[in-house]
Amino acid sequence: MHPVDTFELVLSLLAVVVALHWAAQRAGFPPSIALLIGGGAMAFISGLPPVELDPELALVLFLPPLVMDGAYYTALGRFRRHLPGILSLAIGAVIFTTLAVGLVVHWLVPGLPWAACFALGAIVSPPDAISARAVLHRVTLPRRLSALLEGESLLNDATGLVLFRFAVAAALSGVFDAGAALSTFIVHAFGGVAAGLAVSALWIFAVRHLRDSTLIIMANTLMCWVAYIAAETLHVSGVIATVIAGLVLGWYQHIILPARIRLRGAVVWQTLVFTLEALVFILIGFSLRGVLDRVGGIEAVTQTMAVPIIGVVLAVTVARFVWVFGTDLVQYALCAMGMTYPRPLGPRKATVLSWTGMRGVVTLAVALSLPAAMPGRDLMLVTAFAVIFATIVLQGATLGWLIRMLKPVDRDPPAQMSMAETEAAIERARAEAMEVHAYAPDGTLIHPNLLDESRKRLEIVQRYAADEEGYAEGFRLHFEVQQRTLAAGRAELLRIHRAGLIEDEVLHDLEHDLDIEELAIILQRGE
Structure with a gap:
């Protein structure tokens, strides 16, 4: 078979994969079975080259x-x-x-x-x-x-x-x-x-x-x-x-x-x-x-x-x-x-x-x-x-x-911490990190917007747009504090997981949430 024909055949198979997978999902049938039967039926279509x-x-x-x-x-x-x-x-x-x-x-x-x-x-x-x-x-x-x-x-x-x-x-x-x-x-x-x-x-x-x-x-x-x-x-x-x-x-x-x-x-x-x-x-x-x-x-x-x-x-x-x-x-x-x-x-x-x-x-x-x-x-x-x-x-x-x-019963002992308890532990760790980083060494509150972010977000963006150079440093520190609190939450999640207190599925789910939040911060910073 010519290399171009091989490439075209692969593209055709990928298109068939999409169609069979979609049809199997609509019919409530396992896609693997639909693909297997579909491939077997295609093998006998007249004119198609044999596949070795x-x-x-x-x-x-x-x-x-x-x-x-x-x-x-x-x-x-x-x-x-x-x-x-x-x-x-x-x-x-x-x-x-x-x-x-x-x-x-x-x-x-x-x-x-x-x-x-x-x-x-x-x-x-x-x-x-x-x-x-x-x-x-x-x-x-x-x-x-x-x-x-x-x-x-x-x-x-x-x-x-x-x-x-x-x-x-x-x-x-x-x-x-x-x-x-x-x-x-x-x-x-x-x-x-x-x-x-x-x-x-x-x-x-x-x-x-x-x-x-x-x-x-x-x-x-x-x-x-x-x-x-x-x-x-x-x-x-x-x-x-x-x-x-x-x-x-x-x-x-x-x-x-x-x-x-x-x-x-x-x-x-x-x-x-x-x-x-x-x-x-x-x-x-x-x-x-x-x-x-x-x-x-x-x-x-x-x-x-x-x-x-x-x-x-x-x-x-x-x-x-x-x-x-x-x-x-x-x-x-x-x-x-x-x-x-x-x-x-x-x-x-x-x-x-x-x-x-x-x-x-x-x-x-x-x-x-x-x-x-x-x-x-x-x-x-x-x-x-x-x-x-x-x-x-x-x-x-x-x-x-x-x-x-x-109806096989799951008799394995559950993890020591539930999803909700783990989320609470992460938020506690983030709140503690915020208390550390939101204040200057002399006790002055330097990031009040982080304590009430929903009311301050628009003000921050407008001030930054009006005086980009003058507000750039404060804007940068704003996001740095957010990332530090995220890092604290992530560290607490890993500590709980490494201690064997939660299942791997909980780790992946909550880490995915933290990743999305961190990516949003990175995009807001323009990185």
Whole structure:
């Protein structure tokens, strides 16, 4: 395809994304499902060129920014509190699903080597961060479930990718070394953590020395790809490196980024994430045509692959239920023995958690990267597509209904301070700062307009317009005092958050209000 044609196709896909997203919102349907089905339908339109989604490009283009976005907004306190459950899902559930799918595939297709069966299991085992985000944005979950699902989606790809690489190597060579697989996984995980921390340190240094807001926003945007590519170049987990970088960015951005950069950067970042997230689903559907052409069309699929495909979809779904409910029974047993943590989820939350195993771009990219000599490659490709479609369409469309029917109760202890109490604490800190800065050292009130701003605003502007040079200094001090009180309020908000007294959502909401107020002051000063 000519480069100009490729560009025009991308523009057309973006226009389709807008139309499908709008239609899905009007119909009350999850946009991810509309995009997936719409892309699949477009793939068979006569005259449209086929789309080949390069697996390496798909991973490096889409995965880092969307994983970074999830990590950036992760409630770090809840992430740490529920880390055992997150690791159980991100490591234990992925391994268990890989084994379960491998056993089912070998039972249904006895001629397929064991290593190839487990390679297929590794392809479809990790739930996808992008698919989970797209569906979970539309539902309200208890905080513990949200923490488990967000954390799982950030970490499980690393487990699935390591399992896949070793299974493929075993299928092609006939040799599998469990010890080497375990050591490689440990090196990948801890190496990814180290790479993420190193990139984060460079980011902090760069942001503190850059003066141009556009350059800082660009540095923030590029951070996800730098972390991922640097880690993959060092042969460690790029996913984990990106997660660590996102967590660090989410933690330190409150301190080192000015309000105007945080607000401007948020718009740029949200637009980028929306575009990439939407393109992922429409390109998954669009790639269906090429896969079906390679395996001989829909007739070949229905005649020779239908039974193993249905078996894998059921195995993937049932394996997650077995793992979630099995670990919950273990937690019940531990509670009966006197252990108070971790608490069992209970059947309602366990059912919801079991039904949230949507697969997506990682499953597709890994399947497309299968070597041509891989036994059962065609079956793996079609099965990967079937699992993606079944989990996103079936589970994604019914998740909201399931939550409304089961009504899982949020039993996590609430934060010690509410939104209203936090706002009161911020205002107290700002009032105390105003008392300090509104008076001269001799006790003279030098900023009465700040004590009664609503009646003095017009007078200030008129006096400034009449005598710009004479009033410039007082006008400047007026806004400096306002900014000092804002800084005091911001410091109090961060102190409350760092002390663990409020949830991350409260921090983001109130910080956004302070940022807008500070930006208004900056604009009034003409900066």
